[in-house]
Amino acid sequence: MSSAGDVIVVGLGGMGSAAAAHLAERGARVLGLDRFGPVHDRGSSHGGSRMTRQSYFEDPAYVPLLLRAYELYERLERDTGLDVVRLCGGLMLGRPESRTVAGALRSARRWDLPYELLDARAIRARFPVFAPRDAEVALYEARAGVLRPEHTVAGHLRIAARAGARLRFEEPVLGWEPYGGGVRVRTGRGTYTAGQLVVCPGAWAPGLLSDLGVPFTVERQVTYWFEPDGGVGPFLPDRHPVWIWEDADDGVQFYGFPALDGPGRGVKAAFFREGGRVCDPEAIDRTVHDGEVARIADRLAARAAGLPGRFVRAATCMYTNTPDEHFVVARHPLHPDVVTVACGFSGHGFKFTPVVGEILADLALTGGTRHPIGLFDPARLPGGEARGRAGGGDPGPAP
C-alpha cells in the first residue's frame, strides 16, 4: 500500500540518483527504478568529466542554484570519500559581445562573483596553449572546474542505499498513472504504487513524459580525447583550465578540459551544440566517424598549441533539449499533487545534479521549494501544458 512518505523515482542517472539520495536522507521510503545498471554509459551522465562554472552565460537566474550545488558537491565528497570535484579554473573565450563572454560577465556582475577579464595578449601570456584572435577576450573564473559524473552518480546511489532506498536496476518502466490519490508504476517485472512519483528520464523524456507537451529534441553529441604533441604537461589541471570558446570567426562554441588522467589518456574536447544530430535513445549511432574526428581536430589545431596531436578515443552522449535550452523542473502540470519531473537539461545540467535532487525532494515531500525555479516552469514553452501551476519560487531579484 502507498502512503505520502512513499516515493518512486524513475531514472537513476544524474538527477534521479540525486533525488533518491535527498529523499531517502529525509526519511522518505524510496523505490528507485532504472532500465540499465548502476552508473551506465547509455544516457547522458558518463564520459569521465563535466564542466562546472558559476559565471553562467546562459542566464543569471542559475547562479543561486550553482552556489548551492557547490556546497552540496562538497558535502557529497565528504559523505562518500569519492573524488568528485576539481576546481582548476575556467576561461570563457570569445568576442567581448559574444554570448559566452558577455553572458558570463552579466552573471558575475549581477551576483558579485570574483572574475578577471583578460585581453588576447593576457590570455596568450597566462595560458600559452591558447591562440586567440586579437579581437577575442576571456572571462577567467577561479571557481570553475571539473566534476566526475560517474563518481557523482555512484555517490548519490550509495547515500540513497545507505539511507534505506530500494534501488532496482535493469527494470524499465513501461508506464505510470495517477492511482487512488497516488501513483501506479508498471515495469517489466511488476506494478508498484506510491504516494509520489519523481520522473528523471533523461533522453527518454519524449516517451515517458509525452503528456507534458514539451517539444524535446534529443541530440547525439560526441566528445573526443586527444593526446597532445609534446605530452600532457601544459595541459595538467594545476596550470590548464576548463574552457568554452565562442569562435570569433563563425560563432561556433567548442570546449575542453585539462588532462585529468595523466599521460596517455588524452585531453577531452568537443563542440558544444554544433553538429548535434537528432536521435532516438534506442537507436543512437554509437560509432564515431572519421569526418567527425577531423572536424574537431581542425578546430583545435587552429586554436590550441599541441592539439589535436594523436586521436585517442571518442564517445557518444545525448542532450535532451528544450526549445529555449532551459531546464524543466516542476510539479507535473496535469498531476500537480503527485508527480514531479526533471528533464530537458539541454546539455548543461550535470553541474546542478545535487541541487536538482534537493529541489525534487522538496517538491515531492512538501509541494514547494525555497529554490528559485521559475525559469524551469514548462508553462513558458510552446505546447507546455502548465498554466503557471508548477511548484517553486521565482528567480526574484539578486540581493
Ligand SMILES: Cc1cc2nc3c(=O)[nH]c(=O)nc-3n(C[C@H](O)[C@H](O)[C@H](O)COP(=O)(O)OP(=O)(O)OC[C@H]3O[C@@H](n4cnc5c(N)ncnc54)[C@H](O)[C@@H]3O)c2cc1C
Ligand atoms: C557530451 C555531453 C557533455 C556534457 N557536458 C556537460 C558539462 O560539461 N557540464 C554540465 O553541467 N552538463 C553537461 N552535460 C549535460 C549533463 O550531463 C546532463 O544534463 C545530465 O547528465 C542529465 O542527467 P539526467 O539524469 O537527466 O539523464 P541521465 O543521467 O541519462 O539519466 C536518465 C536515466 O533514466 C533512465 N531511464 C530512462 N527511461 C527509463 C525507463 N523507462 N525506465 C527506467 N529508467 C529509465 C536511464 O536509464 C538513465 O539512467 C553534458 C552532456 C553530454 C551528453
